[in-house]
Each structure stands twice: as structure tokens, then as C-alpha cells.
Amino acid sequence: DGGITQSPKYLFRKEGQNVTLSCEQNLNHDAMYWYRQDPGQGLRLIYYSQIVNDFQKGDIAEGYSVSREKKESFPLTVTSAQKNPTAFYLCASSMGGPSNQPQHFGDGTRLSIL
Amino acid sequence: GDSVTQMEGPVTLSEEAFLTINCTYTATGYPSLFWYVQYPGEGLQLLLKATKADDKGSNKGFEATYRKETTSFHLEKGSVQVSDSAVYFCALSDPGTALIFGKGTTLSVSS
Numbered sequence: 073d074g075g076i077t078q079s080p081k082y083l084f085r086k087e088g089q090n091v092t093l094s095c096e097q098n099l100n101h102d103a104m105y106w107y108r109q110d111p112g113q114g115l116r117l118i119y120y121s122q123i124v125n126d127f128q129k130g131d132i133a134e135g136y137s138v139s140r141e142k143k144e145s146f147p148l149t150v151t152s153a154q155k156n157p158t159a160f161y162l163c164a165s166s167m168g169g170p171s172n173q174p175q176h177f178g179d180g181t182r183l184s185i186l
Numbered sequence: 187g188d189s190v191t192q193m194e195g196p197v198t199l200s201e202e203a204f205l206t207i208n209c210t211y212t213a214t215g216y217p218s219l220f221w222y223v224q225y226p227g228e229g230l231q232l233l234l235k236a237t238k239a240d241d242k243g244s245n246k247g248f249e250a251t252y253r254k255e256t257t258s259f260h261l262e263k264g265s266v267q268v269s270d271s272a273v274y275f276c277a278l279s280d281p282g283t284a285l286i287f288g289k290g291t292t293l294s295v296s297s
Contacts, residue, residue: 115287120284177231
């Protein structure tokens with residue numbers, strides 16, 4: 073079955089450490105997205121990519137980095153510069169660009185600080 | 187800028203009650219509108235969508251009508267079930283922009 077796989081489901085970060093969240097899709101979608109979800113805050117866009125080797129910052133990109141070397145993969149690195157990384161991270165993809173296209177979501181990664 | 191406002195939750199209902207979750211939006215263009223649902227510990231699933239004024243999206247007994255004159259996209263269901271307990275997100279997408287989400291409304295249905 074086609075879908076989006078996020079791993080790991082739970083992740084713990086030590087102070088000063090970078091961690092990478094994995095997102096893989098086999099839907100043959102061009103666009104991929106990373107969101108951060110905090111209680112009572114809804115979803116906020118971190119980064120998105122419409123094609124391979126290209127990506128754009130979202131509303132809260134500071135302290136995060138991404139790469140898009142393959143169509144299927146869009147990993148997110150939470151750097152030590154992100155001072156409040158504890159949150160639920162959701163990856164999504166869509167067929168075309170971000171407008172008018174429903175996005176398909178993975179099951180998320182919950183990141184916590186040790 | 188564009189924004190989405192949802193009614194505050196939580197919404198607590200008995201099984202078979204009527205559900206309304208209000209959603210209003212502000213947009214500069216002609217956005218598409220969406221409702222997503224999130225079950226505990228999971229990602230979001232698209233529930234329904236509408237791409238132009240007066241369109242009605244529907245799925246699994248849920249409905250929402252795109253009302254341009256009131257800039258609203260309220261979610262309704264005639265008879266809720268315990269299995270409908272989840273967080274519901276209203277979202278919009280203006281051409282050339284990514285999805286903008288409301289803060290979510292938690293629905294709890296008891297038997």
C-alpha cells in the first residue's frame with residue numbers, strides 16, 4: 073500500500089545534539105512538507121519542497137534543516153539551535169504544489185528532550 | 187495574511203447528537219478549504235474538501251459548505267458516534283501557498 077512512513081515514532085534528544093527525523097513516501101508525490109504540532113497550537117509549517125534538490129522555509133524554519141536528494145525522501149534535522157524542540161513532528165506529501173492539493177500525512181514522530 | 191479560526195474545544199457530545207464545529211477564514215485570494223481529522227497518536231487524514239464557493243464537501247456522514255459571503259466552512263454531522271472522537275482541523279490553501287491550519291477542535295463522544 074502507498075503511504076508515508078515516518079521514523080522513529082519516538083525520539084529523545086540530549087542537550088546540544090542534532091537529531092534527524094526520517095520521512096519516506098511511495099506515493100510518487102512531488103511535494104513534501106514538515107510540520108510541527110504543539111498542544112493547542114495547531115500545525116505550523118517548518119519546511120516544504122516541491123521538487124528534488126529544492127526546498128523553501130516555512131513559518132518556523134529557525135533551528136531546523138532539510139534535504140531533498142530523492143523524490144521519496146525528505147529528512148528533517150533538528151539542530152542544537154532549536155531551543156524548544158519538544159513537539160510532535162508530522163511529514164506530509166501532495167501530488168503537486170501546495171495549493172489545492174490534499175496532503176497525505178505520516179503518523180508522526182514525537183521528539184522529547186532528555 | 188491568511189488565517190483560519192476554529193471554535194474552541196473541547197466539544198463533548200452524547201452518541202447520536204448533532205455536531206457543528208465552526209470554522210471561519212481570512213484569505214486574500216480564492217482558497218480551497220479542507221477539514222482534516224486526527225485520531226490519538228496518529229497523523230492527519232483528509233476528511234473532506236471544497237475548492238470553490240458553494241461547494242459542499244462530504245465524507246463519512248460529515249459535511250461542510252464553502253460559504254464565501256460569510257467566509258465560513260463549518261463542519262456538521264447529523265448523528266455522531268463514539269468512533270468520531272478525535273481532533274478536527276480546518277485548513278485553507280491559497281494558490282501558491284502551503285496549507286494554513288486552525289488550532290484544532292477536540293471532539294469527545296460518549297455512549
